Amino acid sequence: xxxxxxxxxxxxxxxxxxxxxxxxxxxxxxxxxxxxxxxxxxxxxxxxxxxxxxxxxxxxxxxxxxxxxxxxxxxxxxxxxxxxxxxxxxxxxxxxxxxxxxxxxxxxxxxxxxxxxxxxxxxxxxxxxxxxxxxxxxxxxxxxxxxxxxxxxxxxxxxxxxxxxxxxxxxxxxxxxxxxxxxxxxxxxxxxxxxxxxxxxxxxxxxxxxxxxxxxxxxxxxxxxxxxxxxxxxxxxxxxxxxxxxxxxxxxxxxxxxxxxxxxxxxxxxxxxxxxxxxxxxxxxxxxxxxxxxxxxxxxxxxxxxxxxxxxxxxxxxxxxxxxxxxxxxxxxxxxxxxxxxxxxxxxxxxxxxxxxxxxxxxxxxxxxxxxxxxxxxxxxxxxxxxxxxxxxxxxxxxxxxxxxxxxx
Amino acid sequence: xxxxxxxxxxxxxxxxxxxxxxxxxxxxxxxxxxxxxxxxxxxxxxxxxxxxxxxxxxxxxxxxxxxxxxxxxxxxxxxxxxxxxxxxxxxxxxxxxxxxxxxxxxxxxxxxxxxxxxxxxxxxxxxxxxxxxxxxxxxxxxxxxxxxxxxxxxxxxxxxxxxxxxxxxxxxxxxxxxxxxxxxxxxxxxxxxxxxxxxxxxxxxxxxxxxxxxxxxxxxxxxxxxxxxxxxxxxxxxxxxxxxxxxxxxxxxxxxxxxxxxxxxxxxxxxxxxxxxxxxxxxxxxxxxxxxxxxxxxxxxxxxxxxxxxxxxxxxxxxxxxxxxxxxxxxxxxxxxxxxxxxxxxxxxxxxxxxxxxxxxxxxxxxxxxxxxxxxxxxxxxxxxxxxxxxxxxxxxxxxxxxxxxxxx
Numbered sequence: 001x002x003x004x005x006x007x008x009x010x011x012x013x014x015x016x017x018x019x020x021x022x023x024x025x026x027x028x029x030x031x032x033x034x035x036x037x038x039x040x041x042x043x044x045x046x047x048x049x050x051x052x053x054x055x056x057x058x059x060x061x062x063x064x065x066x067x068x069x070x071x072x073x074x075x076x077x078x079x080x081x082x083x084x085x086x087x088x089x090x091x092x093x094x095x096x097x098x099x100x101x102x103x104x105x106x107x108x109x110x111x112x113x114x115x116x117x118x119x120x121x122x123x124x125x126x127x128x129x130x131x132x133x134x135x136x137x138x139x140x141x142x143x144x145x146x147x148x149x150x151x152x153x154x155x156x157x158x159x160x161x162x163x164x165x166x167x168x169x170x171x172x173x174x175x176x177x178x179x180x181x182x183x184x185x186x187x188x189x190x191x192x193x194x195x196x197x198x199x200x201x202x203x204x205x206x207x208x209x210x211x212x213x214x215x216x217x218x219x220x221x222x223x224x225x226x227x228x229x230x231x232x233x234x235x236x237x238x239x240x241x242x243x244x245x246x247x248x249x250x251x252x253x254x255x256x257x258x259x260x261x262x263x264x265x266x267x268x269x270x271x272x273x274x275x276x277x278x279x280x281x282x283x284x285x286x287x288x289x290x291x292x293x294x295x296x297x298x299x300x301x302x303x304x305x306x307x308x309x310x311x312x313x314x315x316x317x318x319x320x321x322x323x324x325x326x327x328x329x330x331x332x333x334x335x336x337x338x339x340x341x342x343x344x345x346x347x348x349x350x351x352x353x354x355x356x357x358x359x360x361x362x363x364x365x366x367x368x369x370x371x372x373x374x375x376x377x378x379x380x381x382x383x384x385x386x387x388x389x390x391x392x393x394x395x396x397x398x399x400x401x402x403x404x405x406x407x408x409x
Numbered sequence: 410x411x412x413x414x415x416x417x418x419x420x421x422x423x424x425x426x427x428x429x430x431x432x433x434x435x436x437x438x439x440x441x442x443x444x445x446x447x448x449x450x451x452x453x454x455x456x457x458x459x460x461x462x463x464x465x466x467x468x469x470x471x472x473x474x475x476x477x478x479x480x481x482x483x484x485x486x487x488x489x490x491x492x493x494x495x496x497x498x499x500x501x502x503x504x505x506x507x508x509x510x511x512x513x514x515x516x517x518x519x520x521x522x523x524x525x526x527x528x529x530x531x532x533x534x535x536x537x538x539x540x541x542x543x544x545x546x547x548x549x550x551x552x553x554x555x556x557x558x559x560x561x562x563x564x565x566x567x568x569x570x571x572x573x574x575x576x577x578x579x580x581x582x583x584x585x586x587x588x589x590x591x592x593x594x595x596x597x598x599x600x601x602x603x604x605x606x607x608x609x610x611x612x613x614x615x616x617x618x619x620x621x622x623x624x625x626x627x628x629x630x631x632x633x634x635x636x637x638x639x640x641x642x643x644x645x646x647x648x649x650x651x652x653x654x655x656x657x658x659x660x661x662x663x664x665x666x667x668x669x670x671x672x673x674x675x676x677x678x679x680x681x682x683x684x685x686x687x688x689x690x691x692x693x694x695x696x697x698x699x700x701x702x703x704x705x706x707x708x709x710x711x712x713x714x715x716x717x718x719x720x721x722x723x724x725x726x727x728x729x730x731x732x733x734x735x736x737x738x739x740x741x742x743x744x745x746x747x748x749x750x751x752x753x754x755x756x757x758x759x760x761x762x763x764x765x766x767x768x769x770x771x772x773x774x775x776x777x778x779x780x781x782x783x784x785x786x787x788x789x790x791x792x793x794x795x796x797x798x799x800x801x802x803x804x805x806x807x808x809x810x811x812x813x814x815x816x817x818x
Contacts, residue, residue, distance in 0.1 A: 366423050366758050368765060368787060369430070384787055386796035388459055395460020399764035406762055407457060408464030408477060409484040409636070 001364065001401040003243070003295045003337045004286060004329065007063070008322060009056065009254075010304025012345025012358040012377055016312050024306075024315040024348065025359070026376045030323035033361075033375035035330045036340045040363030042372040043385025045393065046355070047344050053355045054390075056304075059343040060257045062390030064297075065241075066234055073159050074229025080149040081259040082252025085141045089233035092157040092188065094150040094225040096140065097165060098123060101200070101222040105173045107166060111146040113218035122208050123220055124148050130202045133194060150225055152191065157230070158184035164196055165224035173222060192225060199223045236262030237295070241398060244292070248285050249299035250277045258297060273301040275318065279325035287329055290336065294403075307346025315348060337364035337401045340375060341393070360385065360393070367400055410773065410810040412652070412704045412746045413695060413738065416472070417731060418465065418663075419713025421754025421767040421786055425721050433715075433724040433757065434768070435785045439732035442770075442784035444739045445749045449772030451781040452794025454802065455764070456753050462764045463799075465713075468752040469666045471799030473706075474650075475643055483568050483638025489558040490668040491661025494550045498642035501566040501597065503559040503634035505549065506574060507532060510609070510631040514582045516575060520555040522627035531617050532629055533557050539611045542603060559634055561600065566639070567593035573605055574633035582631060601634060608632045645671030646704070650807060653701070657694050658708035659686045667706060682710040684727065688734035696738055699745065703812075716755025724757060746773035746810045749784060750802070769794060769802070776809055 015021040025033075046052070047059040048068065057075050058068030076093040087093055098120055100108040115123075124140040131138055136154030143149060160179040166172065176192035178185035200222045203209060209219040237245050239262070247258030247265050250273030255265045268285045270278030279300065286298045300322050306315035332338060342358035359380035361372075370384035381387070388396070398404040422432040429436075455461070456468040457477065466484050467477030485502040496502055507529055509518040524532075533549040540547055545563030552558060569588040575581065585601035587594035609631045612618060618628040646654050648671070656667030656674050659682030664674045677694045679687030688709065695707045709731050715724035741747060751767035768789035770781075779793035790796070797805070807813040 366756070368423055368432075370787060370790070382791070384453075384790045386453065386790060388796075392459035395458070395764065397460075399460045399462060402759055402763075404460065404462055404764065406462045406464045408467035408481050 001335070001337055001403070002290055002293070003339065003397050003401050004290070004298065004332065005295065005339045005397070006298045006326070006341070007060070008300045008303045008319070008340075008342050010307045010344060010346030010353065011319070011342035012356050013307065013312075013315070014347040014349055014354070014356060016348060019312060023377055024312050024319060026378070028316045028319040028323070030319055030375065032323045032326035032330050033340060034373065036333070036338055036363045037361040037375040037380065038373045039333050039369060040338070040361040041368050041370050041385050042359065042361045042375070042380040042383025043388055044357035044377070044381045045341060045360045045388050045390060046357050047390040049389060050357070051355045053353045054344045055353070056253060056343055057257060059390060060254065063341070063343060063393050064237060064261055065391060065394035066261065067391060071232045071234045073232050074227055075253070076149070076227040076229030077231045078253050078256030078260060080141065080151065080256065082254070082256030083141065083143055083149060085149050085151065087151060087231050088153070089231050090153070091231045092152040092159060093229045093231065095227045096148040096150045097224040098146045098148070098220040099222045099224045100218040100220065101173060105200070105222070107169050107171055107173060107224070109218050110165070110169055110224060112220035115146050115220050117142065117145055119208050119212065119220065120146060120148070123203060123206060126206055126208070127199055127202060131195065131198050133191060133198070136191060138195060146220070150195070150223070156184050156187055158182055158188045159228040159230035160185040161189045161192060161228050163226035164192065165226040173224065176225070196223060196225070234261070238262055241394065242403070243294040245295040245297065246289050246293045247297045247299070248282050248289065249273065249301075251299070251301045254299045254301070263297065264293070275302050275305060275314070277302060279322050280328070283325045283328045287332070290332070303342075304346050307348055308351050310348045310351040312348040333363040334365065337362060337397055339393075339397060357387065360388070362397065362400060364400060410744070410746055410812070411699055411702070412806050412810050413699070413707065413741065413748065414704065414806070415707045415735070415747070415749045416469070417709045417712045417728070417749075417751050419716040419753060419755030419762065420728070420751035421765050422716065422721075422724070423754075423756040423758055423763070423765060425757060428721065432786055433721050433728060435787070437725045437728040437732070439728055439784065441732045441735035441739050442749060443782065445742070445747055445772045446770040446784040446789065447782045448742050448778060449747070449770040450777050450779050450794050451768065451770045451784070451789040451792025452797055453766035453786070453790045454750060454769045454797050454799060455766050456799040458798060459766075460764045462762045463753045464762070465662060465752055466666060468799060469663065472750070472752060472802050473646060473670055474800060474803035475670065476800060480641045480643050482641050483636055484662070485558070485636040485638030486640045487662050487665030487669060489550070489560065489665065491663070491665030492550065492552055492558060494558050494560065496560060496640050497562070498640050499562070500640045501561040501568060502638045502640065504636045505557040505559045506633045507555045507557070507629040508631045508633045509627040509629060510582060514609070514631070516578050516580055516582060516633070518627050519574070519578055519633060521629035524555050524629045526551065526554055528617050528621065528629065529555060529557070532612060532615060535615055535617070536608055536611060540604065540607050542600060542607070545600060547604060555629070559604070559632070565593050565596055567591055567597045568637040568639035569594045570598045570601060570637050572635035573601065574635040582633065585634070605632060605634070643670070647671055650803065651812070652703040654704040654706065655698050655702045656706045656708070657691050657698065658682065658710075660708070660710045663708045663710070672706065673702070684711050684714060684723070686711060688731050689737070692734040692737045696741070699741070712751070713755050716757055717760050719757045719760040721757040742772040743774065746771060746806055748806060766796065769797070771806065771809060773809060
């Protein structure tokens with residue numbers, strides 16, 4: 001039987017006084033989500049473990065059955081994969097900003113005056129042509145505006161190094177420092193500092209910056225790196241479970257996690273990972289993908305954005321819009337396993353991730369349907385799944401889809 | 410306080426449309442089981458872990474507190490112990506068929522014309538007398554009809570080898586192959602192939618087969634082995650918990666698990682591990698055994714058989730007959746811990762084991778009795794135990810029986 005796994009990012013919340021001590025989920029009109037709960041078995045889930053506030057990437061890894069404590073080595077690799085960068089096992093990846101610094105390497109603007117993508121691409125290309133570090137290969141990949149990705153490929157690298165991005169204007173570029181005692185971390189920190197200095201030299205004398213200066217624009221004469229990340233090899237999801245899997249998401253991180261696990265990424269027009277994303281187009285793509293895939297992972301980002309904005313009205317609005325789009329898939333509970341959950345809670349009150357468990361509902365044929373009738377944090381806690389962990393979810397889905405084998409005899 | 414652990418094999422199920430989307434347990438009249446639930450604390454249990462479909466042997470090991478990932482090395486050893494074969498730690502065990510093959514070693518009949526136990530015993534004895542393999546000891550033990558057990562004793566053996574039984578007539582005897590890269594597996598595969606060839610030679614020229622040929626019967630001129638299994642040493646249950654334990658079961662596998670753990674096996678007339686088993690005689694034996702034992706393990710197989718037959722009416726009938734027999738023991742909740750559960754679910758819809766958690770109820774004096782009044786999968790999920798694992802059960806039973814010690818001070 002085929003499986004749909006719907007993840008509404010940061011969906012879980014805490015009771016909010018202004019809406020009668022209800023959570024945004026509890027205060028929403030959401031007939032599709034309630035239909036999945038009413039026709040399924042419900043519970044709550046600790047994405048990592050009770051009390052652990054999960055980052056989005058490790059939470060997703062756990063939910064797909066990959067222990068993040070074994071394979072999560074920083075977020076950058078997923079961002080890079082999400083942008084389509086050809087990262088490989090063993091690569092060290094950083095997120096990069098082009099920035100403006102003065103002669104003392106004090107940061108004037110962390111975003112180089114929000115440099116346009118054209119200038120930015122030219123400068124990253126220049127770095128690829130001119131920057132050479134003995135013993136390793138160094139690649140820059142442009143992203144949107146001032147953003148990009150740095151990949152260092154070679155032996156003896158470590159992701160246990162600090163950022164050079166001081167995270168505020170007016171401070172100096174930070175020295176990259178080793179974060180543990182290993183030789184690899186010390187060597188990597190030295191490499192990063194050398195790349196930083198060489199990049200400043202190359203960018204300072206570039207044609208692009210000369211033109212920008214003449215136009216009165218801020219020069220993009222330095223790089224700031226953050227989020228060292230190591231690409232740890234894992235087995236592909238199709239090898240692990242025998243399932244052909246695809247991802248429908250807007251945000252690069254989620255596409256990146258999917259690519260990391262060997263899923264196909266279905267590009268959907270209008271899927272942006274923002275409030276304005278075309279939820280209906282995504283659900284339609286999900287329905288179509290069920291023809292060719294055994295597992296379809298459908299991700300919505302907007303609920304998390306509203307939580308991080310501390311905007312519960314916006315969160316309710318997003319829940320209701322997602323719910324409306326989900327109307328197009330709920331009748332598939334007759335022949336598929338439809339799973340609805342979140343990667344973590346993002347309470348509007350704290351505007352960041354919390355460890356509050358997330359609701360989960362699993363509907364489909366031959367399920368021990370419980371008496372939970374609405375998809376809400378506190379009701380789901382009374383459901384037939386009780387409390388599970390992220391790492392339990394895939395085994396349970398494979399079991400109810402009858403895709404798993406006996407352990408022993 | 411003494412403990413009774415009642416395991417109804419494969420009892421858990423999924424809702425069935427023809428009986429109003431109830432499970433067989435939910436559709437049964439079962440006042441004894443409900444009495445245990447009503448006077449106990451209830452919950453659901455993943456015998457191994459959420460989403461893991463347990464084989465019967467590893468599930469039982471976990472429920473008795475033995476981690477199957479550490480000690481389960483194939484089912485054959487338990488079957489052999491259940492038949493009373495004197496298997497020892499380190500022994501490699503196979504299930505064996507006497508079979509009929511032609512001159513090209515193509516299997517004519519996997520059961521040698523369902524050879525009688527008399528001929529079969531003589532042939533296995535002949536193999537024990539004549540078959541000699543340097544460096545190891547080889548023992549055959551007759552079972553019922555064409556069935557038996559092969560034990561190989563010696564150093565450097567592995568259970569990671571394939572079957573020689575092709576599982577169908579008309580195919581050749583399979584070569585035994587190593588299933589991992591170890592020297593032990595390679596050596597064991599060679600040994601098994603040599604035993605196979607020697608056995609064919611010895612059986613072909615036997616007096617028994619000469620007579621069978623003259624009587625127009627199929628010759629039992631070959632052996633087919635399957636289910637390589639290694640006897641991994643574990644501490645006895647009485648050493649581990651300080652409890653004198655016994656087993657009341659019909660099926661050889663369950664007696665074998667009990668013997669493996671150092672329990673006494675109480676033989677009960679009429680306990681057959683089939684639909685016709687004498688449930689009342691078993692419950693009476695259980696009550697009597699409470700005089701001499703601290704832990705009595707009482708096993709019923711019939712519920713699993715009905716699940717594997719996909720016959721929910723039969724499953725309901727078996728539940729009600731077992732329940733009727735249990736009437737004789739439920740008043741012991743006044744002075745014993747009476748535990749009722751299953752080793753796994755065997756939903757009638759899929760006719761095999763599933764990972765759906767099983768219900769569990771623990772009754773007795775001084776228990777935190779909850780408000781669950783019936784022993785059913787979905788009601789027990791609302792009970793005071795919440796969701797536990799098989800490995801949790803024995804520690805909980807020892808605690809409520811006040812037989813355990815503080816950890817730390």
